[in-house]
Amino acid sequence: MRAYGFTAVGGPEHEAFxxxxxxxxxxxxxxxxxxxxxxxxxxxxxxxxxxGVEPPAVLGREVAGTVVALxxxxxxxxxxxxxxxxxxxxxxxxxxxxxxxxxxxxHRPVGVSSxxxxxxxxxxxxxHDALTGLDLPAGATLVVNGAGGGVGVxxxxxxxxxxxxxxxxxxPAKHDLLRRFGTVPVAYGTGVLDRVRxxxxxxxxxxxxxxxxxxxxxxxxxxxxxxxLRSVADKPLVAELGGADxxxxxSTAVLAELARLVAAGGLDPHVTRVVGFxxxxxxxxxxxxxxxxxxxVLEIG
Ligand SMILES: NC(=O)c1ccc[n+]([C@@H]2O[C@H](COP(=O)([O-])OP(=O)(O)OC[C@H]3O[C@@H](n4cnc5c(N)ncnc54)[C@H](OP(=O)(O)O)[C@@H]3O)[C@@H](O)[C@H]2O)c1
Numbered sequence: 001m002r003a004y005g006f007t008a009v010g011g012p013e014h015e016a017f018x019x020x021x022x023x024x025x026x027x028x029x030x031x032x033x034x035x036x037x038x039x040x041x042x043x044x045x046x047x048x049x050x051x052g053v054e055p056p057a058v059l060g061r062e063v064a065g066t067v068v069a070l071x072x073x074x075x076x077x078x079x080x081x082x083x084x085x086x087x088x089x090x091x092x093x094x095x096x097x098x099x100x101x102x103x104x105x106x107h108r109p110v111g112v113s114s115x116x117x118x119x120x121x122x123x124x125x126x127x128h129d130a131l132t133g134l135d136l137p138a139g140a141t142l143v144v145n146g147a148g149g150g151v152g153v154x155x156x157x158x159x160x161x162x163x164x165x166x167x168x169x170x171x172p173a174k175h176d177l178l179r180r181f182g183t184v185p186v187a188y189g190t191g192v193l194d195r196v197r198x199x200x201x202x203x204x205x206x207x208x209x210x211x212x213x214x215x216x217x218x219x220x221x222x223x224x225x226x227x228x229l230r231s232v233a234d235k236p237l238v239a240e241l242g243g244a245d246x247x248x249x250x251s252t253a254v255l256a257e258l259a260r261l262v263a264a265g266g267l268d269p270h271v272t273r274v275v276g277f278x279x280x281x282x283x284x285x286x287x288x289x290x291x292x293x294x295x296x297v298l299e300i301g
Contacts, residue, residue, distance in 0.1 A: 003095035004280040005058040009049035012288070015281055018056055023099045025071030029088060030100045032065040035301035036118040036274075037093040039283045040150065041290070046090060053091055059284070060093025062086050062121040063100060064114035065301060074102045076252070082108040084117035084259070086125075086250055094280055094298060106255035109263045116269040119150070119295040120258045121250070124267065127155035128254055130230050130246045131162060134206050138163030141200045145219045146210030147183060148174025150295050151232065153270045155208060156183040161266060167199045169219065171291070177270075188215060196222060207243075209233055217241065270294040 001022045008014040025031040037060045046053055046061075064084035067077055077083060085105025087093045108117045130151075136142060142159050146152050147168025159166045160182040168174075168183040169192060175185035186195040188211075196204065196219070204222040209215070212234025220241045223229050229243030238244060261267035272294030275283040283296050 001096055003058040004060070004277070005056055005094065006047045007056045009047070009055060012047075012281065012285060014047065014055070015284065018058065020056075020058060020095070022097050023092060023095075025069050025074070025099055026088070027072045028074055028102050029071040030067050030074060030077055030083060030085070030102050030105055031069035031071070032063060032083060032098050032100045033068050033301060034063045034065040034093065034096055034098050035114040035299070036064045037098075037298045037300055038062040038119040038122055039287045039296040039298060040122050041287060042090065042122065043284055044288045051090060053089065058092045058095050060087060060095070060098065060298070061090040062118055063093040063098050064108055064118040065098070068097070071102075077102060077105070082114070084108050084114070084120060085255060086121040094277075094300070096300060101250070103252060104250040104255070106252050106259055109259050111263045112259050114301075115271055115274055115297045115299070116262055117259060118297055119269050119271060120255060120262070123150035123295060124154040124158070124258045124269065125250065125254055126151050126232055126246055126248065127158050128258060129249050130155060130208050130232070131158055132249065133247055134208070134228065134230065136162070136164055136206055139165065140205040141165045141167065141203065143167045143169065143196055143200070143204050143207045143219060143222055144183070144210070145169045145188075145207065145215060146233070147178055147185070149210055149292070151210050153177070153181070153294065154267070156181045157267050161261075165200070167196055167204075169196065173293075192218060193222065206230070209238065212237060271297050273297070274299050
């Protein structure tokens, strides 16, 4: 089977199409013929050794496709079902056949394309879980740092649906998009704190960071109560600042809810680039640059 992965830990020079055996679904897993797969910053992190996955390994952590086999003890799905979900160990999705964790998979509703479904587990799933963890009341003000990215665009929409006021920190190129989702956009860089305070005169109740580093350190000062600070971009720094990572709920229930929202027009997965499998290298390179206009998807089937 021809899959896309990496042959050594490090930079993109180690990426390659690999000839690997067809996977077999283990206990609690689905074997899926992949139609589409999401591309995420986490794929770069994996290639750089962040998760301790030994090369050679196949990249790709989220897919949509058709169930072709069920592992032992797997309930709730049948061969032929159209599904989407996350891959065990966050590997293996960029291939014609992939294993998917059944407890982190859901049926793809009619009206939701495989391209849109493929990007829900990581970006929208993380956005959902961040909001659940923060548990802010309607009318509270949330600042999203990196609001124009994959997780950011999902979180601003889900936050608006919960009745939150959202201030989104993003480059000016993303401001019109954010306004369409009911977010007040502000530019990052020098003076960002003044711009956020002007956009949120009654104060900031929580900050969700998707950038990390110095940008996280700056926006953290907007919340005195650091239990209201979250980051999935820089786990050591957010812990140092008294905030927290997002506790993920990788469940069928969350994925089903997100797909229902997409089908009802309440969540736009905002896929802006669909790339053929042969161009997997370019797809990851685009995400790695960190300023894509929206989600990037590999079309594999
Ligand atoms: N569960 C998890 O642990 C988990 C899950 C998903 C994502 N993540 C992590 O979360 C981060 C974001 O993921 P993503 O998929 O949303 O990435 P993405 O689509 O690449 O978005 C990152 C965004 O950061 C913005 N940005 C860059 N520098 C900035 C600055 N100084 N101030 C404010 N915004 C800035 C970029 O905006 P402009 O284009 O406007 O410059 C871009 O839209 C990544 O580090 C990823 O690895 C973790």
